[in-house]
Amino acid sequence: MSQLRRIVVGHNFSPESDLAFHSARILAERSGAALYILHVVEPYPISQQTSSLTLEAQTVLDEIVLKMRTQLKALADSPELSRLRVITDVHTGKPFVELIRVCRRWQGDLIVVGVSEHGRGRLLGSTAERVLRKAPAAVLLAKRLLTSGPKTILIPTDFSSGAKQAAEEALALVWGFGGRVVFLHIMEKHMLYPPAYGVAPLLSRISPELLEPEWQDFLHELPLGGGLQWEKQTREGRAGQTIVDVAQEIGAELIVMGTHGRTGLAHMLLGSVAEQVVRLAECSVLTVRPGTFRFELP
16 A cells, blocks of 8 residues: 555545545545545345345335435535545445445555544444454544644554554655654563462563664664654553553654554454554554455455
């Protein structure tokens, strides 16, 4: 995704999806990417219990689809999108499934989704959470409007290849918007023996100075020249909460992170640290999948 070419955004005309749409629009304008705006109509649940819709239910569904297509067409023809290449469509089915299918078929680089108010800090809402867990492309969870001005972007890293891939994506965004980047590594304390063993608690700790070779290896091949404002920080604490705290402290508009790092397991769909960050962060979060990630839709 280092060069954004195709952005898919889900839009159901709710306040949260409107925020996602405008964030996707800003990204498309800055990168010259095409924009695919998708609305998904979920059929009335009774249709799931029968082999086919009744004629009356099908008629109502067709009317809704036609109405939404008209609304999306009007949106695409609005002055604010006049300089963009825009595709609009309406599908029926499960929103997360259709978003992922469109992204695959269209070879999208990024999916942008909003998060419902009741899902903030908890489950994110079923569509946002499922897209985050299952989409093969990068996902931007839009919690705040992405403005067109310079950005402060936080890039957590565990020095893994997945974290480096996320850093490359973040730097590509900064070059488009201007601003600064803060790289962050968290040193977590680990108890060497559980309390049940009855021994004095011993905590494993690493001096920040010992991490300098890791920092140098991580930063070595990243494009950090050309007047880019950047800094690196090493903090101690619980990874997920510390990332969220630092984002608030530095006024980050965006957190960019890989979904799997050194501690990620192949069978997990979203790393535990990434999951905590996307749930708790007040700013928007861009998650980047490792290149080897695969998930088959049901």
